Structure formats: C-alpha cells, structure tokens
Amino acid sequence: MLAKRIIPCLDVKNGRVVKGINFVGLRDAGDPLEQARWYAEQGADEIVFLDITASVEARGTLLRMVERVADTLFIPFTVGGGVRCVDDFRAVLRAGADKASVNTAAVANPKIISECAETFGAQCIVVALDAKAVHGAPPSNGEKKWRVYTHGGRKPTELDAIEWARQAEALGAGEILLTSIDRDGTQVGYDLELTRAITDAVNIPVIASGGAGTLAHFYDAFAKTNADAALAASLFHDRTLSVPQVKNYLAERGVRVRWRFERKRFASGDTSE
C-alpha cells in the first residue's frame, strides 16, 4: 500500500538554509545539502525547498544549490518559490529537482500549469495553494469558504480555494501543496476542514501544510482527511519533534508509513565531477 508521506520543508535564501536545524550533528547549519541529507537519514520521505530569495539575479545560486542537492540526495525533492514560467520549471528540473511548485505565477497565468504538464509531465507540477478562511456573512448554502492568496500569503485574490484546486487539476497539476495561512506558524494543528474540502474536490495527491505542533496533529491530518502527505518546517527544525517520532506515532495507530529509515550515508561529501 502507498505510504503517507512526512515532508520537512527548508526555507532557502541565496542558496543557504535560513530556518533550519541547528545542532552539533551538522558541520554547517546553513548548508541545504547537509540538512536535506540529515532529514533523509531520519526517514523523511521527501524534502521541499522553498526559495525565499527575492532577486532574479539569485536564480543561478538556487540552481547550483539544486544541482548539489540532486547529486547526493537519493530521495525526491521539490523546489518552490520564484518559479514563474516554463523556462524556470525547465531549469529547476534540469538541475535535478523531481518536482517544482508554482503559486503566484499560476494564479496570474493558469496556462503555465498546462504548458508545464504537457512539456514535463503532470508528475512534476506541484501547485502551491495558500488559502485563508473567508470571514463575515456565511454564504447562502452555509458552506465555509477559503480564498486563495499569492505573494507568500500577502496578497488576496478573487479565487475560491476549492474552485482553484479543481481548475489546477483540470489544467494538469500532479499534486497540490495546500497551506493554511490561518494556521501557518501557530502549531495549533492543520486546518482539517480546509484539507478535507480540498481533498474531496480533487483526485490528485494533496500535501497538508501549516499548523503542525504535536504528534496528534499529524495523525489527525491522515485519519480525519484524505491528505497524502503532511509537511512541517519549524517543528522539525526546532527539534520539537523528529521525523522518526512522527512515523512511529503514526505506525502505532495504524497509519501506513515508510518504516525503514535510512541509516547509512552512501555518498561521500564530495561528489563533484
């Protein structure tokens, strides 16, 4: 059976991790490669790198980082942030990323999803959907609504989250990375209502993100919604919880997880050609 995935997310700026694990096991707490490998050894199923570099000039730095990661990481990884066009996708994928995620650019120009899906295959197109609950007068049918935000959660759009998820799937997205802006950074738990609404609306995998704070939050994401993966950042970086802890907790409660953690480093530190 397909396992539920646990995905640590690393924020990267100018090719360096800005919010990551910081402890004696690592020689360099800012090195994306070292951090990713450490998480892989811990049993992470995948890694997401979120590039928060603002400037266009820094793209080359990001691509060199992606190449270095691809050279030594033997689990899949996704690169998001600043992927704006088909050429950005191509560059990131050619550098060795398995998937690339797109948010703002896809909202502005949804055709980017279909163009990329046709060119590279749906499997590597992740649509990052940042959603925030709409407050105020309840809609006539009484159902809760969420609005799509872009620009790192700063800019509201007119798009309804459920409608946008459906459209992204129809355009050829292979996966949705669903972040609750309301929950992000709060550690009070994933937005289960939102996650359920989106997983019910589409037939592509959904990664739940935003709000993980306890072991039970991961369990709830899988037991109470149809999410395929759960992502967390600071929870893992701060070492509040470890990936093996989460996986053991889930396994004990009957959630299917990949149980054989990587214990051994296969590649030496230097694999340059």
Place this chain on the structure above:
Amino acid sequence: MIAIIDYGMSNLRSVRHAFAALGADARIVDTPSTLKNARALVLPGDGAFGPAMQSLTARGWLEPLHAALARGAPFLGICLGMQLLFESSEENGAHRGLGILRGAVKKFPRAAGKLPQIGWNQLQIQPQSKFLAGIAENAFAYFVHSYYCAPMDENIIAARTDYGISYASAIESGKVWGAQFHPEKSGADGLKMLQNFLELL
C-alpha cells in the same frame, strides 16, 4: 561505460549520480552511435509515452538500441523507460512501444486511487529475482506514475505492488530489467538495486 540515454524526456542527473555514488562510470549520452561502446544501457524517462517514442525515433535511437540489446548488453528501464519496452500504451491515445517485451501499458482504473500515484509503495518480490536480490520483502520504493505495465508473460515479473490493483512494479527478462519506481530516488534499497544491475557487467 554505462550509457544513460538522453532523448530529451527526463531528469537524468539523479540517475547518473546514483551510479556515480556506487563508483560506476555512467554517462549521459545524446548521440545514438555512442551505444556501440556502451557496456550497459539505462533508459530513464518521465512524461508521456507517445512523445517519448516520437523522440526516440526522431533522434535515431531505435536501431542502435535494438542492436545493443541483440548483442546482450544489460538494459535497465526506469519508469517510462520500463513502459517503453512493451508493445503498446493507451496513454493519450494508442501508441506503439519498442516491443522488446510482450504486453501493454494501461491506465490505472479510477477506483485504484488518486492519479498520479505519488509516493512510497511496497514491493512483493519474486524470491529468484536478481534485480531485487538483498531487498527485503515489502520494502518501499518511490513511485510517480498513472500507467502500469501488463506483461503477457507473467514469469518476467520481478515484483508486484498494490495500488487498487496488483501490478508489475519490476520486471526481469534475462538482462533486460525494468522498474516502474525510481531506484535512484528510493534511498538505500534503490542504490542496492542499481548495485545489482552493475553485477551484470
């Protein structure tokens, strides 16, 4: 030299580096004539079946590929590269494959689950498999696909995986091997499988 065939369809870098980590001389080749000097062939691939066959044909890979197989060079197809070995695929219409193995590539039934299947799934391994020697029963491997191979000859199935249905996730026909999953992305077990492939050289 292990030739990783570059026909413009996929991320080849991780395949090369997985072999490099095992100390093998694997090179990405984009000139079909290079296959003459190759000791083994690796055909990776993501994306769609039809465009992949078109690309292999248009770039002149078919003849040198068949020639290399005829002289018994070990062959590893990964993901779409495994699917291309078969006679046909129903991905976006009907397409002819390389026809090296008998059988067809089919879409998962909708009831199977979300498509694509993305993530780590388990292998039920044929005990005699050389490809999967040393890999534990029910080991996890990383999959990304919406179509699966249905071989005519079930004896070539090296592993099965369940995703709504039980399907062939690895095949082994002499020195022609195929993995529907990505060994280069399947951690230590995946590297062990690639090591097994190197034993064929």
